[in-house]
Amino acid sequence: MKTFMLPDLGEGLPEAEIVTWHVKEGDQIKVDEPLLSVETAKAVVEVPSPFTGTVTKLHAPEGGIVETGKPLADFQIDGDDGESEASADQAGDDKRSDDSGTVVGNMPTSDEVVVETAIAGGKRKRAQGRVKAAPATRALAKKMGVDLAAVPASGKQGQVTADDVRQAAQQAPTAGRPTAPVAPLVLGKPEPLRGPRRAMAQSMSQARDQVSSCTLFDDADIHGWLRKNDISARVLRAIAAACKAEPGLNAFFDGETMSREMHERVDIAMAVDTPDGLIVPVVRDVANKNAAQLRADINQIKTATQARTVAPADMRDYTITLSNFGMMAGRYATPIVVPPTVAILGTGGIRHDVIAVMGGVEVHRRIPLSLTFDHRCITGGEACRFLAAVIADLGAEE
Numbered sequence: 001m002k003t004f005m006l007p008d009l010g011e012g013l014p015e016a017e018i019v020t021w022h023v024k025e026g027d028q029i030k031v032d033e034p035l036l037s038v039e040t041a042k043a044v045v046e047v048p049s050p051f052t053g054t055v056t057k058l059h060a061p062e063g064g065i066v067e068t069g070k071p072l073a074d075f076q077i078d079g080d081d082g083e084s085e086a087s088a089d090q091a092g093d094d095k096r097s098d099d100s101g102t103v104v105g106n107m108p109t110s111d112e113v114v115v116e117t118a119i120a121g122g123k124r125k126r127a128q129g130r131v132k133a134a135p136a137t138r139a140l141a142k143k144m145g146v147d148l149a150a151v152p153a154s155g156k157q158g159q160v161t162a163d164d165v166r167q168a169a170q171q172a173p174t175a176g177r178p179t180a181p182v183a184p185l186v187l188g189k190p191e192p193l194r195g196p197r198r199a200m201a202q203s204m205s206q207a208r209d210q211v212s213s214c215t216l217f218d219d220a221d222i223h224g225w226l227r228k229n230d231i232s233a234r235v236l237r238a239i240a241a242a243c244k245a246e247p248g249l250n251a252f253f254d255g256e257t258m259s260r261e262m263h264e265r266v267d268i269a270m271a272v273d274t275p276d277g278l279i280v281p282v283v284r285d286v287a288n289k290n291a292a293q294l295r296a297d298i299n300q301i302k303t304a305t306q307a308r309t310v311a312p313a314d315m316r317d318y319t320i321t322l323s324n325f326g327m328m329a330g331r332y333a334t335p336i337v338v339p340p341t342v343a344i345l346g347t348g349g350i351r352h353d354v355i356a357v358m359g360g361v362e363v364h365r366r367i368p369l370s371l372t373f374d375h376r377c378i379t380g381g382e383a384c385r386f387l388a389a390v391i392a393d394l395g396a397e398e
Helices: 135-144 162-171 195-210 231-245 291-306 380-395
Strands: 002-005 015-021 034-039 044-048 053-058 065-067 071-077 114-117 130-133 213-221 251-254 259-262 268-274 277-279 320-323 343-347 351-357 360-374
Touching: 034 071, 135 162, 162 291, 195 277, 213 380, 231 268, 231 291, 231 320, 231 343, 231 380, 268 291, 343 380, 360 380
Parallel strands: 268 320, 320 343
Antiparallel strands: 002 071, 015 034, 015 065, 034 044, 053 071, 114 130, 213 360, 251 259, 268 277, 343 360, 351 360
């Protein structure tokens, strides 16, 4: 008898909500077949089975909230030689697939390439019309609503990789993709917070208890911009430029050890509003990408967020945050820093302001900026220099 505990799904969060069980007690299941879907703070994740055998007990119902490390299901394992088990004890010795982390964090999964009959209409013909893909890649494709048969394979011997699936998801239309169910609002009845809203409550409580927040406000004059300038890409680029000018804000702070870790790479989390609450995917290595690459990343984030297919790995390990609340409403705000990061930049709605110039006045387009920083480890001077660098980069003509 084996008990499967809820693994760390890659976000460092203490719990997850069970959305759907794909099995019932008494069912037979093979390693890497879908076991259940859970909703973490930001995404719906499909968890594969770590064993081959019979499901003897489900420890929580659909809609139940399970803490990380607590029992999910019991299994009667087929055979006695242990070959059917994806043993966690061997995880450190065996070379695991790079794709596994995109599905269930560090949970060990099989590396065996599963081959099945393809559906007609794929863009590339494969030997004998069969699709080669690892189980984790198949789970990712199912989660993102991608038909594996239509995905060009870039892996060895025609194997479809996780990157192939993600690229296909970016190019495909969003219609028909699976999305997480949106719970209807119920008036006059207390309801527990779930998913992103529950995570938001936890993060904000953590920020309230741990961070000493201070916010600076200013405006960036973009009067010299071309009309077709990509605003979001320019803001990302400006943050990267400011991180280079004042790297102390692209950092983590540990209040217990009183230590600060500054990062060379700039990974920016973008807060995206959804009916279920905020989802915060990450744009990686912003400083080394051009405008077209940043735009492609932003489009992918929008698509994945709308479909609730953002992988947990795509919301981890960011170094600084952008909140573009001005796309909806608002000029200035006091964005909240979530530890261990130390800074967040908020951008308000672009306004036409009357500006005093030599000899008169002019009307200029300006972006309102709100920079919140953790004053425990960031000085006012560092924050001012950072914001000045953002303003200077946004004000550059192109």
